[in-house]
Amino acid sequence: MGEHWIFQEEHTDFRKVVRNWLAKEISPESDSWEKAGEFPAGVFKKFGDMGLLGLKFPEEYGGQGEDLISAAIFLEEMGAAALGSLVGSVGAHSEVSLPPIFKFGTEDQKQKYLAPGIKGEKIGALAVTEPNAGSDVAGIQTVARRTKDGYVLNGSKIFISNGGIADFVVVAAKTDAAAGHRGISLFIVERGTPGFSGGRKLEKAGMLAANTAELCFEDCPVPEESLLGKENSGFFQLMEGFQWERMYLALGSIGIARAALEEAVNYTGRRVQFNQPVCKFQALRHRLAEMAARVEMAQNLVYHALWLIGNGRNCLKEVSMAKYVAAEAAYDVAGSALQMHGGYGYMKEYPIERIWRDSRVLTIVGGTSEIMKEIIAKEMGL
Numbered sequence: 001m002g003e004h005w006i007f008q009e010e011h012t013d014f015r016k017v018v019r020n021w022l023a024k025e026i027s028p029e030s031d032s033w034e035k036a037g038e039f040p041a042g043v044f045k046k047f048g049d050m051g052l053l054g055l056k057f058p059e060e061y062g063g064q065g066e067d068l069i070s071a072a073i074f075l076e077e078m079g080a081a082a083l084g085s086l087v088g089s090v091g092a093h094s095e096v097s098l099p100p101i102f103k104f105g106t107e108d109q110k111q112k113y114l115a116p117g118i119k120g121e122k123i124g125a126l127a128v129t130e131p132n133a134g135s136d137v138a139g140i141q142t143v144a145r146r147t148k149d150g151y152v153l154n155g156s157k158i159f160i161s162n163g164g165i166a167d168f169v170v171v172a173a174k175t176d177a178a179a180g181h182r183g184i185s186l187f188i189v190e191r192g193t194p195g196f197s198g199g200r201k202l203e204k205a206g207m208l209a210a211n212t213a214e215l216c217f218e219d220c221p222v223p224e225e226s227l228l229g230k231e232n233s234g235f236f237q238l239m240e241g242f243q244w245e246r247m248y249l250a251l252g253s254i255g256i257a258r259a260a261l262e263e264a265v266n267y268t269g270r271r272v273q274f275n276q277p278v279c280k281f282q283a284l285r286h287r288l289a290e291m292a293a294r295v296e297m298a299q300n301l302v303y304h305a306l307w308l309i310g311n312g313r314n315c316l317k318e319v320s321m322a323k324y325v326a327a328e329a330a331y332d333v334a335g336s337a338l339q340m341h342g343g344y345g346y347m348k349e350y351p352i353e354r355i356w357r358d359s360r361v362l363t364i365v366g367g368t369s370e371i372m373k374e375i376i377a378k379e380m381g382l
Contacts, residue, residue: 004303007069015073021050022081030083033209034354038165039085044093048120053094057102061110062118068310071095072251079255079330082351084358085209087252088365092161092210093117095248097124097170100186100241104229113168113188125166127157127215128238135371137172137238138181142217144173150224151175151187153195153217159365163213164198167191171217172234184234188226195220206357242367243316246323247309249366250302253326256359257295257333263352264288264337267344284340291333298322298329317379324372327362334359 007015025046033039047053055071057063064070075095078087094117101114101124116122133139142155153173163169168190176183189196199214229237265288268279278284305322308315334356338345345352363369 004300006303006307007073011069011073014070015077018052018074018077019081022077022083026083026086027081030085030209034085037208038211039089039209044090044120044123046120047090047094048118053090053098053120054118056094057098057114057118061102061115069306072247072306075248075251076255076258079252080258082256082259082355082358084252084256084355085207087256087358088207088210088212088361089162091248091252092126093124096126096161096241096245097166097168099244100126100170100228100237101188103240104186104233104237105188106225108225109188109228122167123162123165125160125162125169126241127160127163127169128172129157129159131156131158135367137235138184140172140174140184142171142173143177144175144185144187144222146175147221149221150226151222153187153189153220153222155217156199157215159202160213160215162211163215164201164211169215170228171215172238175231175234179232181235183232184238185231186228186234186237187222188228189217189220189222193220193222204361206354206360243309243319245366246319246372247302247306249362250305250319250322250326253323253330253359253362254295254299254302256355256362257298257326257330260330260334260337260352260355260359261288261291261295263350263355264291264333264340267337267341267350267352278340287336287340291336294329294333298326302326317376320367320372320375320379323367324369324376328369330359330362 051064052074054063055067055074057066059065075091098114098117101109113122117124128137130140130142132141144151144153155173168188171187171189172184173187174183175185195218197216199216202212204212268284269277271278302322305315305318308318338352338356341350341352344350347353
């Protein structure tokens with residue numbers, strides 16, 4: 001894929017640095033992590049030492065100066081390196097759990113969670129989804145009851161990225177059950193707090209090394225200072241955060257789509273049937289051309305939404321379009337690439353098998369494609 005007008009020369013140089021570092025330091029170990037179903041201790045610290053977890057945050061907390069474009073490049077390149085598990089896990093930490101602490105946290109909360117999170121010394125998670133509440137955030141049933149010392153949490157969460165390995169979790173809970181979406185608050189809950197248990201690790205079809213877990217809160221005491229921002233403002237904090245979460249997933253999606261396309265081009269170029277590379281057959285040549293155009297279109301739509309976010313524009317529709325189009329492109333392109341591999345594509349020894357499995361969740365996580373289309377239609381006035 002060619003460079004885009006949104007990137008300056010320093011961004012192009014940064015992309016090369018990230019790509020080379022991932023290829024040298026991370027990719028060689030990724031297969032063993034997938035087989036083990038987890039990352040070894042210290043992986044987040046590696047990313048922190050490279051300064052990749054704090055690209056969007058100011059230097060006073062150990063960040064790199066709030067460079068949104070560099071953060072986008074990092075996320076895309078993780079996907080392009082076929083590191084789906086890292087897109088899911090490292091991305092959930094740096095792009096989902098840390099931003100609300102930066103935006104709404106007190107100075108003490110930032111020093112306690114954001115700064116070590118940027119260094120990779122503490123791992124974070126965001127816990128919103130519940131067994132009976134996914135896209136319907138207002139329908140969550142976890143409650144935080146006021147006490148003289150703060151709050152007591154009761155409830156459960158499911159499908160929480162990093163849930164089983166996080167040192168702290170930003171938890172959404174109802175503080176006013178009668179107020180609907182206006183009665184939700186966010187709390188920072190540390191692992192080891194009485195009544196907070198990690199629950200079971202969930203076995204997934206893809207992104208096998210990325211920890212996904214259930215969380216349980218049973219009479220879990222939370223002090224007043226763990227409230228994030230103002231009481232009953234949690235829904236609006238989450239909605240603001242969902243914009244960048246969907247951008248991060250869109251960026252990871254176009255990276256994964258690029259990886260799938262590259263695997264297809266390379267394999268069809270070396271696979272010989274009937275005395276010629278199979279990429280010479282019109283059916284595959286045309287399909288490869290369609291895949292390349294699909295990736296290019298998704299990439300440009302995502303970069304447009306990125307520019308709008310970076311310039312403070314109201315872009316709910318464009319971000320929803322970017323997430324929808326990029327996630328669907330990643331899944332479709334990966335499926336076509338696997339088909340082009342024939343039987344080999346279904347074998348774990350070929351990278352496309354993992355890319356295909358990892359791509360499947362992208363149309364679900366962070367807002368399904370169906371929810372994205374609902375948002376787009378609403379923004380169109382329909």
